[in-house]
Amino acid sequence: MVKKVAVLGSGSWGSILANMLVENGNKVVAWTNMEEQAKELNEKHTNEHYVPGFTYEKDLIATTDLEMALDGVDAVLFVVPTKVMRLVAQQMVSVLEKNGAKPIIIHASKGLELGTHKRLSQVLEEEIPEQNRSAIAVLSGPSHAEEVAKKDLTLVTAASADLEAAKTVQELFMNKYFRVYTNNDVIGVEMGAALKNVIAIGAGALHGLGYGDDAKAALITRGLAEISRLGVAFGAKPLTFIGLSGVGDLIVTATSVHSRNWRAGNELGQGMSLQEVIDTMGMVIEGVPSTKAAYELAQQKNISMPITESIYDVLYNGKDVKSVVADLMEREGKSELD
Template identity: 65%
Template structure:
């Protein structure tokens, strides 16, 4: 059945998801605050800054007026940067009435600065329960560039509202875009946010000239850190070996499509962070997420040495090669903390 979907955010991921929804026969309205970009989507059916090689369907309509985009929407999809989630959610709450009650979905990946809150928590705080029919997290191993070209993709719709997760699954499922449901919202959101940190580190390793051994070590031990923090907040450990855990981590930490990987790669080559971010022209979620995760780990007294090392590079001007050496020379220990082993010789 055809549904009306408001996609809030006209970046690469929002545009790619809009193409999936449009192809599935839904009425798609994209909202953004850049008038030139919105005009481009409506008149030339392109979004060249974000997806330069993709031609959009003429049936995807873009708006700068949020009220028009939300009008009678059955679902709202947030795909704005993490720092914009709260103010945009406030706007949405003010514009919705209690009769509409759309399913609220987010496909953003980060943690709020200062509060360190997950995105679904922010949405619960800012959108009245009477104005939505459930909050769903859409996440998994997915590059916007590949989704827009109909490459095979599998992701997760996670929600405490099973019917809402199933609704989202039906909205997006097709022959190249497969969606699984999951109730572990905490694990899915932590996996989505924290993998960006490890991707920055993986890019830096390549920038420094390290090979596959180093990348495999970083990704594997990075997953251990992600799991450790997520589990401390109530996540299911199994989630981290699924699509939104190891799946999303691998795709983000090994690909030039990833802004986080590219950021780390340039830092590894000696380019200052300020210049990297200025030249990127898009939000790099991993930079701010590193700070939030590092602070959370400090608060909870959770050991996250890789996250700490990347934090030192991004925020304390530490040299990448030095923090790598420091990581390698830490005290000896067993790989799994649950192992009952004596002291190593």
């Protein structure tokens, strides 16, 4: 059955997911707040700033009109930066109240809300009343827009407290190159998605400093321990962190040049300031606010997260990258299982 899907956010990941949903036989409208981007997608079927050289399906419709995007919609996919998730949800609700639609709400963004430190499904639950939605689900896992665009093999997770909703998301997205598993641990999936960006900044910084594979493997492994520790403290299931949205997403984000967070860390390791990195990136670096959120949550729960604390010191206290690496290595010995 053909479904109408509104994809809110037309950056690299949002536009590629929208394109794939069209390939899967759905009617898709991609919403953006930039007129020029909508015009480019509709007329040239390109999105050069975000995915250079890629040609989108001609049936993909782009618009800046939220009412048009949400008219008769069966599903809404949020792929907007964390900092505007709440605002876009508020704008969407006023439209849904007019048109009477009750879609499944899905998000594929990765982060924690700055200030409240809430997971993104919590933000959506707060802003979208139950009468305006059928369920809330999360799509997450090791996935780069650049590789999905090339139809490289990709496996992700659809998570929802409502397992039937997770299965609906699975059916919506799954095809020959994009495989979707279901999970009901929304907390674990979202915490893994947000916190892996923090560790990816650290992995990039090690590369920028010239360290090799041993150091990167150690950072990823100990970083996963920190992610699991904090996630479980908030109710996540431990096994989720050795799944696609945990170790899988961490590996791809902490080792790939496609990762903005890895690239940001790499530039920090090479001596650039955080502001210089932000100015040259041209796209949102979710790991920067996520580091602050993770650091403050760890303080709140009294959880040891030395790698996260070190990255926080670099980003927010101006500490030298080399010195924080030395401090980490010179910490007192402890058991690996602590």
